Amino acid sequence: MTENIAIIMIIVFILIFGFIFYSKVRTVSIQGKLKEYSELDLVKASQIVSALPELSCSSESLTEVGCINKLKLEAFIELDLQQEYYEYYRGLFGKSKVTINSTFPNNSTNVGLYDNPFEGINNKDSIFIPINIFDPINDIFNFGYVQITKYTQPTS
Amino acid sequence: MVMLFVISSISKQKEVSDSDVSVEVLQNVDSIISTSWQSVNTFKVISTPKITIEYICEDNYSAYSVNSKLKKIDDLVIFSPKKIVGKKIFTWSKEYKMPMKIVNVLYLTNEKHKYIFVNSSESNVINFLYNKFPDNMTTERVGESFELEDGNFDTYTIISSEDDRSGWTIPHSIRKKTKAVVIETSSGNYNYGNVSFYSFDGTGHLVLTDKNFYLDESTLFGAIFSSDNSDYSCTIDKLMRKSKNIYQIYHNVAEKEKNASSKSICISSYYPMAIGALSHLNISIDSNDYEEVIMFGYSLDSSNKNLRKYGCPLIY
Numbered sequence: 352m353t354e355n356i357a358i359i360m361i362i363v364f365i366l367i368f369g370f371i372f373y374s375k376v377r378t379v380s381i382q383g384k385l386k387e388y389s390e391l392d393l394v395k396a397s398q399i400v401s402a403l404p405e406l407s408c409s410s411e412s413l414t415e416v417g418c419i420n421k422l423k424l425e426a427f428i429e430l431d432l433q434q435e436y437y438e439y440y441r442g443l444f445g446k447s448k449v450t451i452n453s454t455f456p457n458n459s460t461n462v463g464l465y466d467n468p469f470e471g472i473n474n475k476d477s478i479f480i481p482i483n484i485f486d487p488i489n490d491i492f493n494f495g496y497v498q499i500t501k502y503t504q505p506t507s
Numbered sequence: 508m509v510m511l512f513v514i515s516s517i518s519k520q521k522e523v524s525d526s527d528v529s530v531e532v533l534q535n536v537d538s539i540i541s542t543s544w545q546s547v548n549t550f551k552v553i554s555t556p557k558i559t560i561e562y563i564c565e566d567n568y569s570a571y572s573v574n575s576k577l578k579k580i581d582d583l584v585i586f587s588p589k590k591i592v593g594k595k596i597f598t599w600s601k602e603y604k605m606p607m608k609i610v611n612v613l614y615l616t617n618e619k620h621k622y623i624f625v626n627s628s629e630s631n632v633i634n635f636l637y638n639k640f641p642d643n644m645t646t647e648r649v650g651e652s653f654e655l656e657d658g659n660f661d662t663y664t665i666i667s668s669e670d671d672r673s674g675w676t677i678p679h680s681i682r683k684k685t686k687a688v689v690i691e692t693s694s695g696n697y698n699y700g701n702v703s704f705y706s707f708d709g710t711g712h713l714v715l716t717d718k719n720f721y722l723d724e725s726t727l728f729g730a731i732f733s734s735d736n737s738d739y740s741c742t743i744d745k746l747m748r749k750s751k752n753i754y755q756i757y758h759n760v761a762e763k764e765k766n767a768s769s770k771s772i773c774i775s776s777y778y779p780m781a782i783g784a785l786s787h788l789n790i791s792i793d794s795n796d797y798e799e800v801i802m803f804g805y806s807l808d809s810s811n812k813n814l815r816k817y818g819c820p821l822i823y
Contacts, residue, residue: 366512388534395541399582402545404608405756409823411811412607422820426759430752438567439752442581487820488767 385503393478393501396447400497401480408485418483419497421460424451428462440465446473446502453484453495460484460495473502532558533576536596540571543598544583544613550641553596560591560615564741584746586729587615588662589738599641601725605788605800606808607757607823609750612725614732621645621660622731625653625667625675632668632692636727650674657681664688664734672705672713682707686734690727698723699801702730704739719743720797747792750800754792757822758785764820773819781810781822 400406401417405427408418444465453460477500484493532555539553561572562585570579571587584603599614624637626648640646645660652674655663665675665687677685687705703718717736721727726743733739765778784807791799811822 370516391534391538395538398541398545402611404610405753409607410821411815412604412823414608420760422760422763423756425763426756429759430755439581439748442579488764 389476389501389503392445393447393476393499396444396449396499396501397478397480397497399443400449400499401482408483417481418485419451419495421484421486422488424460424462424464424484427464441467448498448500448502450498450500451482451484451495452498453493455494457493460493468502469504472505474505476501476503529574529576532556533573533578536560536573537578539596540583540585540598540613540615544600544611547600547602547611550597550599550643552643553598555594555596557594558592560587560596562587562589562615562738564738564745566741569741569745584610584612584742584749585615586612586732586739586742588620588732588734590661591615591617591620592661593617593619597641597644601728603723603725603746605722605750606804606811607753609753610746612729612746614728616644616732618643618645619661621647621658621663623653623655623663623665624648625651625665625669627651627667627669632690632697633666635697636666636690636731639724639728652676654678655681655685660684662686662734664731666690666731668692670703675713677707677713679711682711685713687713688731688734690721690730697727699798700727702727702739704730704734704736706735722797722801751789751792754785754788758782758789761785761822764822768819770817770819772817773814777810777813777817777819781807781814784810 404414406419406423408415408420444467446467446469448466448468449464451460451462451464452458477498480497480499482495482497484495485491486493536555536558543549543551543553558573559575563570563572568579569581569585570577571585572578595617597616597618600611601614603609603612622640622644624633624646626633626637627650637646637648651669651671654676655678657678657680661684663681663685665685667687668690670689672687685707689703689705690700691703692700699720699722701718702721704716705713706716708714719730719736719740721730726746729742730739733742761778761782765774765782768774768778784803787803788800788807791797791803807822814821
């Protein structure tokens with residue numbers, strides 16, 4: 352009788368141990384997947400930002416790659432994304448932050464295009480895309496970068 | 508009890524694993540679609556495991572599902588049949604310009620969707636469309652009188668420019684899967700006109716279900732790939748919402764350029780003309796007057812060309 356109870360207890364112990372071990376492995380695997388999807392989203396967001404016709408430099412409809420028109424940028428900020436336009440760009444960028452900064456020859460442009468974090472604590476992953484910022488009035492180019500930060504919620 | 512625990516764990520695990528695979532497939536298809544959307548005028552054939560893609564567009568909501576897993580798509584403008592089943596996806600994209608680039612438009616289909624071009628003698632628009640259609644798609648060119656064969660395709664879309672359908676013979680077995688898109692160009696100009704959508708009713712007659720407007724080549728192809736007015740008009744509404752954002756931005760850009768410009772001809776004539784055209788574009792969209800959208804598009808284009816002529820900063 353005691354032997355039987357001991358065997359059952361060992362089996363139950365092995366099952367519980369196996370279950371805990373499997374749960375841990377699965378949690379790590381899910382976290383890895385979340386990280387992978389978040390990185391994919393980041394790459395996708397970077398493609399979207401660099402191809403947005405409402406920001407890109409263009410000449411008679413021909414879009415220049417890796418170039419942002421300073422006037423379009425200012426006009427975009429004036430749209431005030433808290434209003435009716437917010438829904439559209441929220442669908443586009445989701446939980447992220449997009450900023451545009453100029454670095455050379457001057458760092459006059461430092462603007463936040465969009466910011467939509469989770470409430471509370473956020474994990475952040477960033478990607479930087481080098482760009483030109485073109486001022487069509489003065490016909491001047493500035494080097495700069497777009498920083499896209501993807502927010503994710505911490506997993507417990 | 509132990510056995511019960513083990514069996515329920517295995518069964519639960521199978522569900523989780525199936526769900527994981529579906530999510531993985533959805534992520535991969537999403538990446539493929541996003542990449543295809545960026546490559547304008549590029550036709551791609553993508554091999555996948557056997558999947559079912561369903562496209563949903565309703566009011567302000569649009570999404571596609573891959574094996575029943577939904578993905579919301581606020582950013583993409585997609586024209587597609589309602590359902591694509593198979594191991595291949597065909598993607599093709601074009602730019603929608605009015606007159607500046609607004610967005611890339613993506614078309615989705617596969618080899619199981621057949622497109623039949625009815626080529627009447629005086630109909631050049633059908634020749635034009637047929638020649639522009641990617642070679643790898645399942646197409647057929649037929650004369651005014653034809654008999655469609657049941658080739659076991661998922662859908663059949665007949666594209667014609669003639670309202671006379673007396674010469675069309677369509678077997679009963681494929682009538683439920685067959686739709687027709689009849690194109691009526693505006694006085695010989697392919698760039699805009701009307702599209703009429705036909706499908707078979709309960710009595711086996713091909714009847715007009717709806718009529719709509721197309722604004723350019725990209726939306727004309729959109730009507731063909733949707734072959735259904737509810738999806739087509741929903742996607743066009745989405746396109747118009749995006750256009751409004753863009754026109755508002757360009758309106759502000761034009762105002763800034765006007766204030767900073769030093770050339771009197773641009774300040775007094777061309778910037779105000781462009782600003783007026785941009786305001787009217789948004790008004791025309793609000794009133795669903797697509798003919799006006801095209802007219803003010805031309806006016807804006809003309810102002811932009813004049814700005815270039817006089818060496819003033821361009822609006823676009």
